[in-house]
Amino acid sequence: MSDQSVQHRASYQLDCSINGKSASIPSEASKRLLAIIRDDLQLTGTKRSCEIGRCGACMVLIDGKPFNSCLTMAYQCAGKEIITIEGVAAEGLDPIQQSFLEEGGFQCGYCTPGMIISVKALLDANPDPSEEEVLEALSGNICRCTGYGSILRAVRRAIEARRMIPDVASVDTIKAIE
Amino acid sequence: MLLNRETSGGRWRIRPDGPAKVSGGLAYLTDMTMSGMLHGFVLRSEHPHARIISINTDEAKQISGVHAVLTHLDIPGFNGFGIANPDQPVLCSDTVRYIGDAVACVAADSPEIARAALKAIKVQYEPLPVVDSPEAALKSGAPKLHPNGNVLHTTAYSKGDAEGSFAECASIVEETYDTPRQMHAYMETEGGLFLTDGEGRLTVYSPTQHGLKDRMQLALILDMPESDIHVLSSPIGGSFGGKDELNVQPYGALLAIQTGRPVKIHNSRWESVRAGLKKHPMRIAMKTGIDESGRLIAHQVSIIADTGAYSTLGAEVLNFATEHVIGPYRIDNVDVKGVSVFTNNGVSGEFRGFGGSQTIFAMEGQMDRLAAAVGMDPWELRRINLRMTGDPGPFGQAIAQTDGALQVWEAVRKHPLWTERRSTAPQAPWLKEAVGAAIAMHGAGLGYGMPDTAGGRLRLAADGKIEALFGYEEVGQGLIASLSQMLIERFGFAEEDLRIIIGDSDVVPDSGSTTASRATSMMWQTLQRLEAPFAAKLLRRASQLSGLREEELRLGEGGIWRQEGSERIARYEELARASAEELSCDTTFLYPATSMKRIGAHFIYTYSAAIARIELNTLTGRVKVLQQYHAVAAGPVANPQGYLGQIEGGSSMSVGFALTEDAMMEKGLYAARNLDTYLVPSIRDMSGGIEVEAIEELPEGDEYGPRGVGEIGSVIVAPAIAAAIREASGKWVAQLPVRPEELQQTPPFIAKAVNG
């Protein structure tokens, strides 16, 4: 058996991109991404809540898709683009975040980063989802405070808000043509 | 008024704490870190009930990277906590009484080393028989969990002669209702950061509903003056009653003091489930009788509450339950007996509703059964017996009078969901849709004889900001937003003028706990008292500064303005600079209480009636909530977004209580240990719409302002669901969560040959 395929414990270097910036993070291959984000990178917007992927508070985007960072290990993130809540908006607030503000789609706010990540993943892939598609996309995000009513109102508002943005619209047009 | 963003107009505001929450920038107290910090962990009991023979920490202390291993021997002050009765050990010395009891704590360089240290602590236990139900605890010969036995508290209330009056009843219904051990399941678990400054001062960053109370309890445990303890307690990622008591603070504090280093604790969900409080499971037996006209004649109730291992607020919850099993009804003959019993089943304590969920489910269940027994419309039966304005409260006590009960009753009566409620045509032979309704009155404040302090302070800061200081906490309910809104609307300030100060024990006044649907009311009352004197002080200084008469001036955005025209004559910063003398007003008072000398009797109530439309699938026995309507009479709406959020959010806790939530225990051990098996409603469980109508009218002369709405939404939906299930299936539900197996039926199209 080739020894080259054996990784040694002490020094796993996670090479990836975090919120648009390349990163080379000394870690353990099987360390949870959640711990790397919160403890090593001090990005505490991503939350620790159930730790078994059953609440969505730890949601991040990996190559544009939502993943529970409490279930994802470092070696599974090699070479990937990771977006946390801190990276959702290049500057200021993303229309999704603005919509949550305007509709009051949060109360204690602890589920909110994970919720917004899931909404972003949905709308980036599907800018005009049906109600059913919204429910499906958020089915893995638990909120204990709002009863989800204000969250759904925020999502509907975000769908409208993103329609208004010229460059988002043109990206969709390009995709449609392709 | 139907409550939503459109109808709220300009009163619908963006929450001041919103931007930080949606951007992920808000540092919760469990997000905090500090360089040089250690990681604190707690060793918890391996048994639900056992004697501790010995605790050996030698090996744990030997581990490289471990800085402290503490046991009960290391507690400088009082080894106990508990808001009402401090009978819960900080660190157990001779007995463990539930699976979450704390036995030792460690601080280490990393969580991994800390966990290894926990494993290395050798505790010798002698397991004792597990008392796993109130019935078992009450049997003669049962192991005594506390020196005074297994009864924490008993209650009794009687009026007239219930037992004797049953003979007069045309119809009597008897039923026993069982409610689940519901878990708060706040998304942020317990934790915080604890540090000393090397000069004897301890700083505690840890979420709690009552920072000043935490300080008081810690002072006793640590044998320190309160002035040496600084508690920073907000913002909080949800509490719902579960973070009023101390939880990890004693361990963080002890470890920080022992090591001289900052210590961080952040409970895993496993630990939070294991150690944290739960709602009291209750068994409520009711026997209720009416006469021929449907008038309630006799009502006999026995409440058995499983309070678990320690007192916490078990007695207070039982007091509340005793009051609320009577409901918003006029009943001539009442007999209520309650007992709260110690067991080894976790610890039951404060939980949104405070006994309301359990009792209202039972009482409304009785009303529906009585209506069915005599063939009367269930809503009409309620009308016949509904309290009228001017009636005393459930105990016969003087209460703040409103038309709330009738207002919400009427709102449901005429709502299309109710008027068009006859079961709709099913999409399939096994699907049934039906509608049910319930009504409730829910007391706010702590009740007579309880320390129910309120108050706050307004101050013009040196930098010109208008500061509002209150001892309340932001648990998510929108406290900061509501306070901000009240200040803006009452005084005319701009949002940028304000600085809200909460969650800092060094500076906030004693406003009492953030609990019992009291904070919004009390902030309003505080501002009601402070408005005139504070405005007067500001105007006087403005007058001195400007030479204009006070009558010519008014408060406004950014500063003082002329009454006539639109000229701002001085900014608040200028007023602040104008004098070194502090400009502030404060007030202290008590939450309005009844005069009746019965501990816990309430004075101010919120009323609500709700309709739930459900779908029952008889193949699976599963119930889905399709739509809800809530009418709430709670006086003026202080903050529409907050009010709506509390009702919608509360209703999802009630749906969970009815359909999916149960922190099941077997022999004192949790069978559901995390959110994969303890199921709170997902977005699909709540995907039907909720319409909320706020009825604001109050009698003329009412001085109490907005009533609290933090709890009412969470106590009203379960009975409406149960009523709807009865309509859909013909079956009564007396146990929650609803058991699908009880509602399952063989498909109607199968031949009679079927044995099922």
Place this chain on the structure above:
Amino acid sequence: MGEHAVENTEWPIVLHPELPSEAWSMKERYGSEAVYAAGATLLRTQWESGAAILPSYLIDLGSLPDIREIRVEDDWLVIGALASLSSILGNRSLIERHCPAVVTAIRNIAAPSIRNLATIGGNVLSGVGDSIPALLLYDAVLVWQDSQGEQEQELGDWLLRKSVHGAAGSRLLLRIRLPLLQSSPSNVGNDPNSSLRRFDRFHKVGRREAFTASLVTVAACGSFDHEGKLADVRIAAGGGQSVPSRLREAERKLTGKIIGESLLGELYDDIICYYEPQGDLFASAAYRKKTAANLIVAELWQQGSGAGRGDGDAVESGN
């Protein structure tokens, strides 16, 4: 502070074999100290809860060739063991053409983010995954790597042996093959002259409306000829910790018959009699049995009356 250093027990060493034979050798070498890791979602849950001990080694299968691909090869639909549940949904139209119930089953597992990480192999190898009843419908074949190279085994056979003999040992699941049937939807569906009307259905019942472990899963497929007689009917059931299985007795009883009330009554009684799901604290065996029987009977009734539509939603109103 002491001198005794603690060993790292919290982060398994991750190995990255590049060939199936290499992976197999690693597993042989480390035995119970190593586990194969695909998405590892179930493993992580078990480690966190203490239900399984953290191993010393994870054998990451992600670098193996051809381990994620989904394609048609001759008369087979081939799905790599490491295909994420999401990627299977992403290939929905291909998979629906051949085994629609598999798509419905996967759509109801967990939630989108977990499906991005969890794999079909992981779901199958749990022995109780919700995809299994659907795979059983279509006579899925497992392709393993062992000391001899690649071995094929019918899914049903593996489940049977597993419940008797225990888990897979060092064998590595490479892919799952599903035979394209003559009367599969791809052959039947679009042909207006076809005399067969086909159905493929899947239902999952849990403890809440979404994002729940299953209590009961049922899958059924088959076709009706122009006389309304059932042909090639297949029924499978599972859920919770019950080992999923085909209900062969029921299938035999139904084949060649026309759906009618007394037939359904007999079918109901048979299922109640022969089907043995496992109960637990959350739902009794009796409830699971009745639920499975109800769902199967109701589904057939609905199909038999020509009312069937969609992919499993009708019997459970729209989620």
